[in-house]
Amino acid sequence: MWERSLVLSAPGKVILHGEHAVVHGKVALAVALNLRTFLRLRPCDDSRVCIHLPGVSVRRSWDISCLQDLQKGFTADFDESKSPSVEQLDTLREFAGIAAGATAPESLATLAFLYMCLAISAKYGDVPSVDILVWSELPTGAGLGSSAAYAVCLAAALLTACGAISCPLKDGESTARWTEEELTLINSWAFQGERVIHGNPSGVDNAVGTWGGALRYQSGKITPLKRVPTLRILLTNTKVPRSTKVLVAGVKEKILKFPAIMNPVLDSIDAISQECQSVLEAMPANPSPEYYPVLEELFDINQHQLNVIGVGHPSLDRLCRVTASHGLHSKLTGAGGGGCGITLLRPDTSPLAVEAAKRDLCACGFECWETNIGAPGVTLHSSSSLDAEVLQALSQS
Ligand SMILES: Nc1ncnc2c1ncn2[C@@H]1O[C@H](COP(=O)(O)OP(=O)(O)OP(=O)(O)O)[C@@H](O)[C@H]1O
Ligand SMILES: C[C@@](O)(CCO)CC(=O)[O-]
Ligand SMILES: [Mg+2]
Known part of the structure; x- marks a missing residue:
C-alpha cells in the first residue's frame, strides 16, 4: 500500500518548427x-x-473493488508499448458514463486517467488507494502541451505509487528527478495517455514534458539540442478554442486527398526544422543580432506552410500582422486552428517595442507574455516547497 504524499510537476512546451509534420515522421x-x-x-x-x-x-x-473488476474483464494486456484498444476505451467510457466520441476536456481527462490508472496498476501492482489533485499554469487546449504535461504527471505519479519507479526525493531536498531509465518508462506511459487524448500523437509533447530542455524529435528518437542560445519568445494566446485531435485528423485527411501536393510541404517543413537546428547550434549562448534574420525568415515560411496544410486561423493571421507592424516575426505553435502563437524577439528588441506590440495584441482580445524556455522536465517536489495556501485553496475549489 502506498503511504507517502507526492507533489510533482511537468512543463508545457513550445514547438519552434515541425508541428503536424512530426506526426508523419x-x-x-x-x-x-x-x-x-x-x-x-x-x-x-x-x-x-x-x-x-x-x-x-x-x-x-471510484471504489477500488469496482476498478479491479473492470481491470479483470479486459482480455487484452496493458503495456506501455501497446496502444489503448478500442474495446478498452469503450469499456472505460461506459463505466465512467462518457458518451462515445465525446471530446469535451473533462471526458478526455477522465478517460486518460482511468486508462493510465488501470493499465499501470495491472502491470506493476494493485490499484493504489490514492487521492489525486492536478492543477496547471498552462492554458488548456491552446497549443502549449497541456495534455502532455497532464499525462506525464499522471504517469510519474502512478508509476511511483505502484512501485515501478523509485521516489528519488531525499529528506531535506526541495526537488529531485528520476533516472534516465525511469524517465524512459514515464515517457512511454505518458505517450499512452496522450494517445487517449489525441488519437494519434507523435510523442514530441510528452518527450519535452518528461526530459525538459530543448530537443529534436523524429519518429520516437529524442536528441537533446547541443548549445541552445537563450532565445526571447513572446507567447500570445488568441483564446480561440480548438482540439488537437480534430486538427491532426484534418491534416491526415488532406494528405490522403492530395498526397502529391501535401507530401512536398511536409518535406519542406522538415527542411525548415533542420535548417533551424543548424542555425541554433551555430549561435553562441548569448547571440548577437546578426543571427536573427534567418530565424525570422524561417518563422515566416513555416507559418505559410501551416496555413497550406489547413491548420491556420484568422486570429493567428491577425497575430502575425500585428507583430509584423512592429517589425516582429510570428508563427502558430502546437496544433494551430487558434490557440497560441510565438513571436521571436531579438536580444536588442527594446522593452518599449515589446510593450507596444503587447498593447496591440491585447487590444485584439489576446493575452501575451514573455517567456523563458528550456525548463526542467518532470520533477518531484517536497510538499513544503509548494505554497500550502495554494494547495488548500485548490483542494476546496
Ligand atoms: N490541467 C488539466 N487537468 C486535466 N486535464 C487536462 C489539463 N490540461 C489539459 N488536460 C487535458 O488535455 C486536453 C487538451 O489537450 P489538447 O492536446 O487538445 O491541447 P494542448 O495539449 O493544450 O495543445 P497542443 O496539443 O496543441 O500542445 C483537455 O481537453 C484535457 O482533457
Ligand atoms: C500537432 C502536433 O504536432 C503537436 C501538438 O502539440 C501533434 C503531435 O505532434 O502529436
Ligand atoms: Mg496536446
Whole structure:
C-alpha cells in the first residue's frame, strides 16, 4: 500500500518548427516552457481512488473493488508499448458514463486517467488507494502541451505509487528527478495517455514534458539540442478554442486527398526544422543580432506552410500582422486552428517595442507574455516547497 504524499510537476512546451509534420515522421524542434502542470497524490484510507481536476471541472471517485473488476474483464494486456484498444476505451467510457466520441476536456481527462490508472496498476501492482489533485499554469487546449504535461504527471505519479519507479526525493531536498531509465518508462506511459487524448500523437509533447530542455524529435528518437542560445519568445494566446485531435485528423485527411501536393510541404517543413537546428547550434549562448534574420525568415515560411496544410486561423493571421507592424516575426505553435502563437524577439528588441506590440495584441482580445524556455522536465517536489495556501485553496475549489 502506498503511504507517502507526492507533489510533482511537468512543463508545457513550445514547438519552434515541425508541428503536424512530426506526426508523419518529420523532424520537430521543441523546447520546455516555464509554465507547469502540478500533481499532488495522497494516500487514501477508504479503499477509493479520487481525482480532482479543477482545470477541467472534474471531481470523481471510484471504489477500488469496482476498478479491479473492470481491470479483470479486459482480455487484452496493458503495456506501455501497446496502444489503448478500442474495446478498452469503450469499456472505460461506459463505466465512467462518457458518451462515445465525446471530446469535451473533462471526458478526455477522465478517460486518460482511468486508462493510465488501470493499465499501470495491472502491470506493476494493485490499484493504489490514492487521492489525486492536478492543477496547471498552462492554458488548456491552446497549443502549449497541456495534455502532455497532464499525462506525464499522471504517469510519474502512478508509476511511483505502484512501485515501478523509485521516489528519488531525499529528506531535506526541495526537488529531485528520476533516472534516465525511469524517465524512459514515464515517457512511454505518458505517450499512452496522450494517445487517449489525441488519437494519434507523435510523442514530441510528452518527450519535452518528461526530459525538459530543448530537443529534436523524429519518429520516437529524442536528441537533446547541443548549445541552445537563450532565445526571447513572446507567447500570445488568441483564446480561440480548438482540439488537437480534430486538427491532426484534418491534416491526415488532406494528405490522403492530395498526397502529391501535401507530401512536398511536409518535406519542406522538415527542411525548415533542420535548417533551424543548424542555425541554433551555430549561435553562441548569448547571440548577437546578426543571427536573427534567418530565424525570422524561417518563422515566416513555416507559418505559410501551416496555413497550406489547413491548420491556420484568422486570429493567428491577425497575430502575425500585428507583430509584423512592429517589425516582429510570428508563427502558430502546437496544433494551430487558434490557440497560441510565438513571436521571436531579438536580444536588442527594446522593452518599449515589446510593450507596444503587447498593447496591440491585447487590444485584439489576446493575452501575451514573455517567456523563458528550456525548463526542467518532470520533477518531484517536497510538499513544503509548494505554497500550502495554494494547495488548500485548490483542494476546496
Ligand atoms: N490541467 C488539466 N487537468 C486535466 N486535464 C487536462 C489539463 N490540461 C489539459 N488536460 C487535458 O488535455 C486536453 C487538451 O489537450 P489538447 O492536446 O487538445 O491541447 P494542448 O495539449 O493544450 O495543445 P497542443 O496539443 O496543441 O500542445 C483537455 O481537453 C484535457 O482533457
Ligand atoms: C500537432 C502536433 O504536432 C503537436 C501538438 O502539440 C501533434 C503531435 O505532434 O502529436
Ligand atoms: Mg496536446
